[in-house]
Amino acid sequence: MAKKFIKLKSEDLSEWYNDLVVKAELADYSPVKGCMVIRPYGYAIWERIQSFMDKFIKEKGVQNAYFPLFIPESFLKKEKEHVAGFAPELAVVTMGGGQELTEKLIVRPTSETIMYEMYKKWTQSWRDLPVKMNQWCNVVRWEQRTYLFLRTTEFLWQEGHCAHATAAENQDMVQWALDLYKKTYTDLLAIYGVTGVKSDAEKFAGAGKTYSIEALMPNGKALQAGTSHDLGQNFAKSFDWSVQDQNGDKLYPYQNSWGLSTRSIGGLIMVHGDDNGLVFPPQIAPIQLIIVPIPGHEKAVKLANSVNKNLKLKYRSQIDDFEGETAGFKFNKWEMKGVPLRLEIGDKEADINSVVVLRRDTLEKQTVKIADLEKTIDQLLIDIQANLLQKHKKFTQDNTFSVDSFDEFKKIMSTTRGFISAHWCESSECEAKIKEETKATTRCLPDGQKDEKGVCVHCGKPSNHRWLFAQSY
């Protein structure tokens, strides 16, 4: 094997990750502490996530809008738990136009408060409900320790905010959003995630219930990959937002909010990448096919161009006829960039009207006749997408441990880590102690987790079902 120009995933996940994100030109460190520059190749991933989700969001009747970046400090303070939860990580503007502001402005960490203030203005009766809006925007959370894509001071996301007349409608929306996230991870990113409800300690500041999708990373830590919050009537009451119902009584709208961020890109990189670099599932890959004519082969260049012309109509295809790099250099470069399929064309292939096709996930090569090319590519793209999802699902299952003793719990957390399925009495004291002793927190009560009598893995009190624990990212 040729010597590597990137760090190895198999040796040090963190170093590999940081090195790869920069070298594959997904993102770079910025002059501003904790902030990153998302480069075109990385931003293309985000755009694909956006267009995938946006279609479903609109189908559900949720409309896109845009609210201000700045939130008056007093707004945030209206919901007590909300402000307490976010206070430590706020960026605050105190000066404007050279003058001290009479009221400080918060750079939004999330937009509940400013959006609901406007919703309040726009609605008078039950007929004005539901309100269903989403915004694609940036938010700022002053994190103390940052990590490209996974945790940066500023990040991009979508935040959906809906308000309904009934709790049932509200619940439907909360579940719909969670399903959308599951679909996005499964179908687009080929990442297997576990959905479920959060414990009280782990829920969103100000929420009634929080639901999340949790994905297991290669180092056995869990990535909270998307959240959907049932806010109940908490915010409406705090904001004194009521409308008149059919009987002329006060109705506090039921609300929900849900978000998925550029953090998902970090998960994508980590889950599928290997020692050779990125591995993108075909559905998300900015470039699905890279065509490499062997440099110096005249006939090959001609064939490669005509092949690319045809394939471009149907796939995200690109030709690399850049001179000055050898074939081997190009192979390594595009492997590092995670392109799902590489088509190699030399004079040898041109003579028999064929191309060599290599799939990135398994690195298997085959020679394919031009006549069969489209059919083969269609099948390979489907296979790669399915294979990557299957691999991650298997990894997650192989690293999910059903545990009944705290000793075993501790042992797993101090060795391989992973998802731990264990009984828990649902007291926050026990949860805090488990975290203190093992670093693991509850990730969620998985959807479809069946009832089962047992005793809390920590305190021995009765429990009705197993929760999912892991160290969080």
Next chain:
RNA sequence: CGGGGAUUGGCGCAAUUGGCUAGCGUGCAUGGUUUGGGACCAUGAGGUUGCAGGUUCGAAUCCUGUAUCCCCGACCA
């Protein structure tokens, strides 16, 4: 924010009791030979050693401050 490590041509690194013109690999430029898994030869350009002060005849090296990054913790999408 606490503990540890780092910052030297674009990138990766070397250079101590403080001492000669700060080296090497890679990349870059030019010419030639090459091109099917990160090519080779020759020539050449590229540095006020993160930044700001200080000590000294003399600082990449010692001191103070500061910025940024990485790792481990607490906080978090």
